[in-house]
Amino acid sequence: MRTLGSAGNDRLEWYAARDLHRITASTVTWAGEDLGRLADLDPPAEFGFSSTPRQPSLTTLTSTVRLSR
Numbered sequence: 001m002r003t004l005g006s007a008g009n010d011r012l013e014w015y016a017a018r019d020l021h022r023i024t025a026s027t028v029t030w031a032g033e034d035l036g037r038l039a040d041l042d043p044p045a046e047f048g049f050s051s052t053p054r055q056p057s058l059t060t061l062t063s064t065v066r067l068s069r
Contacts, residue, residue, distance in 0.1 A: 003015050007065050009068065010068035011065055011066060011067055011068055012065070012066045013063060013064065013065045013066075014063070014064045015061060015062070015063050016061070016062045017059050017060070017061050018059065018060045018061075018062070019058075019059055019060040020053070020057055020058075020059045021057060021058045021059070022053075022055055022056070022057050023038065023055075023056040023057055023058055024038075025038070026038055026056070038056045039056075040054040040055055040056075041053075041054050041055075041056075042054070
């Protein structure tokens with residue numbers, strides 16, 4: 001998947017997503033606290049690169065920014 005958009009300040013930004021993998025198990029803590037079990041993304045993201053899968057997943061993402069001249 002590829003997309004193109006504005007990075008603000010007269011810059012262009014391209015994203016290319018590759019290697020999508022579903023995550024089926026994980027153990028996560030923050031400051032010693034268990035963050036709980038995996039869950040679907042609900043409600044969906046509504047910012048930036050927001051065409052994300054509902055299920056927990058991992059992808060390789062390449063971002064390229066062209067600076068204004």
